[in-house]
Amino acid sequence: MKRKWERDLGLQGRMLFTMFLLAVVYLFFLAFLSYYGAPPIFMLLFIGLFMGIQYFYSDKMVLWTTGAHVVSESEAPQLHGMITRLCAIADLPKPQVAIVRTQVPNAFATGRSPNKAVVAVTTGILDKLSPAELEAVLAHELSHVKNRDMAVLTIASFISTVAFYFVRYSLYFGNMGGDRRRDGGGILLVWLVSIAVWVVSYLLIRALSRYREFAADRGSAIITGQPSDLASALMKISGLMDRVPSEDLRKVEGMNAFFIIPAISGSSIMDIFSTHPSVEKRIAKLEKMQQEMS
């Protein structure tokens, strides 16, 4: 039996295209830097080291900054059992399991490879979600682990970080560079290009991050076989469930189509800055998968 809902070629295409654009921007930036004789090697090494530390210690750093503590099998048997089974289905080594004591419903995964992964949940999400919904959220996090999203996004944002440091410190580096032939105009140009590279790559990384979220939603649906579980979990977490009667409000918004200049809601502009796609869009995609399944 072929299950066509398991694939989203459009999403894969957009993801590849975003990565391609990012590579173009980065290559341009590196070419520009070496042409202008700025010290790119030194910078690359310095930031490479910095990001290397982040890459290798991110799991511990995240646990430390969020206050998550790793729990053993006997401390959280139900949670461990659920994750063990999902890992067996997805053929992943079992990650460490951590809990954050906060009422804010949330979950996250970190670690550079499936062997070093940590999956953490807050006590709030444990209280709020039904077992099936919790399972869907855990499957979403395990998909991030399986897709190596931490590594992909760290690598993708590497040169963007270089550009960012250029923007902040290029004046010092300009003085330090010792290349007196092009001071003044040269440094200003490097500064402007760095800003442009940083802004463009920032937006591209955000887009990539959103695509990875969609991909993890899809992964969750494939592992659990129930896209609707994740959809209802997302509704609960985002508080959308509490706003269910707002439906007729949206009908009003639908009237926008009849206006010549639609009243653009703020969210559509903010969309390109956020790391996560809007919950409505994610739920819509999950519902589509659910329909295609039957």
Place this chain on the structure above:
Amino acid sequence: MGFQDFMDAILGRSRLPKAKSDKLFAISTASITLQANLGLKPSGSAGICFKPIGASAYESARKEIQELLEYSSKETETEFRLEKDEYNFLWAIFKDPDFEDLVANIHLVSQTLEEHGFGEQILCAIYRFESEPEAGTTAGTTAGAAGREGKNSGRKSVYWIYNFKQGTYYPFIPLSDRQRDSPFEFRLRTEMEREMPIEKNVEKWYPLWGIPF
């Protein structure tokens, strides 16, 4: 990490590995060695566990498995039952003193699931063995264990779990309080490595607490 895995990671593609049931029968010959060399007797119980997917397709698969088993179990005189566990996974559990019949029934269920496109959702197949009271332990510790656990009289359940993702077996010996008897498990691996395909990656020796048989 192979090229395929690399591309899957880059594109964020999720794919569940196809079920590999070809090595399932390795337990048949291995069970003879287990009994002869290690004193592990087949307990006459086995089960296969899978995750139900999508409501309607699942119901029809369940019905078909039910009918299929009613038919086939008459022939082999195997007792069977279907039950859902606390994690909403479905188990088909078999009882038959003839080990070959157990293996055949497990295989039948896995085939049926694969035909329905549920192969990726099979969690595992499990065979339970029992260690004879004197096996591996001295008289003194056996008496101690018997005193503690009473009804088990020192008998230990040893599970062999078949991982359909890898097509490999691994041992699982639960003790009380979610501890497992790792020394015994590793001993079983060294003893049985040549007889059956054993999962090399110990991280994939997933524990399953509360196996319902």
